[in-house]
Amino acid sequence: MSADEQLRVSKIPEGTVIDHITGGQAMHVLSILGIEGGDGDTVSIVMNAPSDRLGTKDIVKVEDRELSQAELDVLSLIAPAATINIIREFEVVEKHRVNRPDEVVGVLSCPNPNCITTEDEPVESRFDVLEDGVRCQYCETIVRDDIAELID
Amino acid sequence: MRHDHIISAKQLSRGDIEEVLDRAAEIDADQSAFGDRHPGALLGLLFFEPSTRTKMSFTAAIKRLGGDVVDMGPVEYSSVEKGESLADTVRVVEGYADALVLRHPSEGSATMASEFVDVPLINGGDGAGQHPTQTLLDLYTVRENAGLDDLTIGIMGDLKYGRTVHSMAHALTNFDARQHFISPESLKIPRNVRYDLHEEGATIQEHTELEPILDSLDVLYVTRIQKERFPDESEYREVAGEYRIDAGTLERADEDLTVLHPLPRVDEISHDVDGTSHAQFFPQAHNGVPVRMALLDLLLGGETA
Numbered sequence: 001m002s003a004d005e006q007l008r009v010s011k012i013p014e015g016t017v018i019d020h021i022t023g024g025q026a027m028h029v030l031s032i033l034g035i036e037g038g039d040g041d042t043v044s045i046v047m048n049a050p051s052d053r054l055g056t057k058d059i060v061k062v063e064d065r066e067l068s069q070a071e072l073d074v075l076s077l078i079a080p081a082a083t084i085n086i087i088r089e090f091e092v093v094e095k096h097r098v099n100r101p102d103e104v105v106g107v108l109s110c111p112n113p114n115c116i117t118t119e120d121e122p123v124e125s126r127f128d129v130l131e132d133g134v135r136c137q138y139c140e141t142i143v144r145d146d147i148a149e150l151i152d
Numbered sequence: 153m154r155h156d157h158i159i160s161a162k163q164l165s166r167g168d169i170e171e172v173l174d175r176a177a178e179i180d181a182d183q184s185a186f187g188d189r190h191p192g193a194l195l196g197l198l199f200f201e202p203s204t205r206t207k208m209s210f211t212a213a214i215k216r217l218g219g220d221v222v223d224m225g226p227v228e229y230s231s232v233e234k235g236e237s238l239a240d241t242v243r244v245v246e247g248y249a250d251a252l253v254l255r256h257p258s259e260g261s262a263t264m265a266s267e268f269v270d271v272p273l274i275n276g277g278d279g280a281g282q283h284p285t286q287t288l289l290d291l292y293t294v295r296e297n298a299g300l301d302d303l304t305i306g307i308m309g310d311l312k313y314g315r316t317v318h319s320m321a322h323a324l325t326n327f328d329a330r331q332h333f334i335s336p337e338s339l340k341i342p343r344n345v346r347y348d349l350h351e352e353g354a355t356i357q358e359h360t361e362l363e364p365i366l367d368s369l370d371v372l373y374v375t376r377i378q379k380e381r382f383p384d385e386s387e388y389r390e391v392a393g394e395y396r397i398d399a400g401t402l403e404r405a406d407e408d409l410t411v412l413h414p415l416p417r418v419d420e421i422s423h424d425v426d427g428t429s430h431a432q433f434f435p436q437a438h439n440g441v442p443v444r445m446a447l448l449d450l451l452l453g454g455e456t457a
Contacts, residue, residue, distance in 0.1 A: 114279050116260040121237050123264050138260025139281060140344045 009044040015063040017085040017092075018075070023048050023056030025078050028148045030060065032074050032107055033067065041065060054081060073101040077134065078148045103128050103137070108150040115139035125152075157266040157273045158447065160282045161319035162348065166326035173292050175446035176439070186217055186445060190452050193219030196249030198241065199276070200227050200256045205415060206276045206285070209440035210253050210448075217445055217452075222248050239268045246271045251451055254278075272451040280313040280342075286414055287319040289443040290373070293436040297410040298370040301328040308334040308362060309375035309395050309420060311341045313382075316414040317375055318345050325352040332365050333358045336391045339377070362395070366405050372397070372430075374413045374420055398422035402430055412436050 021029055026045050030036070035043060042063040051057035058079075066086050075082050076098040086094035106124040110117050117125045117138050127134040133144035143150060155163060179186050195214040199207055211221050224230050224245065232241060238261060245252060246269040254262050255276035262275035262282070277283040294300060305324065311317050311333050321341065324331055331354060333341055340358060341349075349356055359365060366372075374397065382388040396419060402409065413421055413433040425431050 112259060114257070114259050116238070116256075116258040116264045116278075119238075119258060121264060122239050123267070135344065136260065138263050139279075140259070142344045142347055 009046055009059070009061060011090050012042075012044070012061050012063050012087055013090055015061065015065055015087050016067045017087060018060045018062075018067075018072070018079075019057070019083045019085060020051065020054060020081045021058040021060065021075075021079040022081065023051075023054060023058055025148060026058035026060050028078050028151055029058070029075055029082075031151050032078070033062075033071060035062065069096070069099075070101070073099050074104050074107050076100045077104065077129070078151075100129055104134065107152065108134065108147070109152050110136045110139060110141060111143060111150060112136065112139050112141040115141065155272075155451075157262075157275075158284050158451070159262045159266055159273070159275045161284045161287045161322040162282075164284065164323060164326070169288065169291060169323060169326060172288050172443065172446050172450065173295060175449060176288075176292055176442040179442040179445050179449075183216060183442065183445075186449065189217045189449055190214070191218040193217065193251075193448075193452055194249045195219060195221050195448065196245045196252040196271075197221050197223040198245060198252060198254045198256075199224065200232070200238075200254075200261075201277070203255055203276065205437055205440055206253075206255065206283075209437075210274075210276070210285075210444050212441045213444035213448055216441065217448060219250075219448075238265055242273070243268050251448065274447070274451070277315055279315070280318075281315055282319045283315040283414075284319050284323075285440075285444060285447060286316045287323045288447060289436065289439045290316070290320055290412060290414065291323060292439050292443050293412060293432060294371055294410070296439075297432055298408070303327065303329040303371065304332070304369050305329055305371040305373060306332045306334055306362065306365060306369045307373045307375070310339050310377045311335045311375075312339040313378050314375045317341070317373075320373065321345055321349060321354075321356075322352075325349060325354045329355075331356045332369070334360070334362050334365075334395070336360060336394060338387070338391060362397070362401075363404075366401070369405065369409055371410045371412060372405070374411065374417075376413075376416065376418055376420055393419070396420050396422065397425065399424040399428055402428060405430070 026047050044061040046059040048056040072084050082098045084096050085092045104127050108127050126137040135142045242265045251272040253274045253276045254265055257279050259279040259281040261278045266273045307317055377392045379388050409430050410432050411430040
């Protein structure tokens with residue numbers, strides 16, 4: 001099968017393509033990025049496409065938006081192999097990987113039901129990113145597995 | 153003391169701890185000399201959970217420094233009942249006081265509250281999180297009885313939900329201490345505390361029985377299995393009572409063993425222990441006043457005694 005035949009969604013003129021997302025995580029990626037479809041962005045999603053490197057991968061294409069590195073680094077928690085392609089006039093003008101950030105703010109909700117951030121207080125959740133998980137900066141709960149389930 | 157707020161034992165260095173304990177020793181030697189240290193200073197008390205020792209000893213401490221308290225009183229008579237957030241409550245009360253003590257049932261409450269105030273905020277216990285001022289008085293008592301270096305300490309009981317245990321374990325990493333944790337499987341120290349102890353390179357061992365290590369201990373720190381921390385009563389009943397000591401138990405211990413307990417106890421230390429030379433838990437509770445005086449003195453800007 002040629003590369004063209006594998007191209008299930010057409011090229012986009014302007015925007016961001018997030019490739020090599022861990023298979024099945026595309027919806028979480030959109031959720032992290034706050035893309036819900038209500039603001040009129042054209043968004044294409046491919047899920048569980050065959051990948052030499054990952055077995056299966058998801059791809060998300062967001063037209064007319066160039067997502068910042070900081071926005072995209074959060075994706076490293078659920079899609080560490082993701083690659084980011086910035087597209088202008090149908091050409092890839094920038095290509096980079098996601099880096100693990102030191103902390104993530106306002107993205108995850110603490111799984112500890114007794115954590116102050118789960119109450120009606122004017123604070124955003126804040127998690128330190130550890131080598132193998134995340135840690136609530138308020139109640140100090142450590143989460144290693146199923147981080148995607150903490151996405152608000 | 154370079155800290156604005158006292159939230160967790162993790163923030164305290166050996167130097168910080170020794171500064172407080174040394175000041176407490178000076179106060180213990182001549183408490184009356186500190187009676188005019190902070191005339192008119194007001195300590196705001198925000199207790200969202202019941203407390204006897206922490207609240208009364210902080211009250212005694214500020215009064216013995218020449219100050220006084222302003223007390224929110226029970227939650228049911230406060231604006232909290234009307235739905236006021238903790239963030240709002242502390243922002244209001246900081247205008248009434250020079251420092252605040254907060255006890256709250258949610259983990260992380262003191263960290264969050266400290267982000268909203270400029271006056272020093274002291275964590276008087278946040279859920280199953282931390283209780284750093286208890287740790288300071290515990291360390292003071294350990295230092296008086298056994299010394300803080302070359303120490304072998306057993307910490308027994310509810311290690312999962314016991315906030316005094318979490319604070320104590322962190323603080324002991326500043327000293328040459330071997331820590332033995334004795335608890336039922338279901339109440340072992342939580343993952344986040346174990347993670348920090350590991351990061352600090354602490355020497356720890358976990359056990360389900362006291363007997364095999366009892367005679368090696370300099371200090372045995374007993375804690376209550378806290379009923380209110382359990383999701384259901386059957387789980388509580390299953391483990392409560394398995395970790396009791398009495399005078400007979402202690403016959404197999406070193407004669408210099410010091411037995412401590414943050415109190416209140418239910419029945420984990422039998423009353424027949426009270427009359428033995430091991431029992432130091434009432435002096436420990438009394439140390440809450442000089443140690444909290446020392447901490448307040450340092451936080452409120454007491455430079456030299």
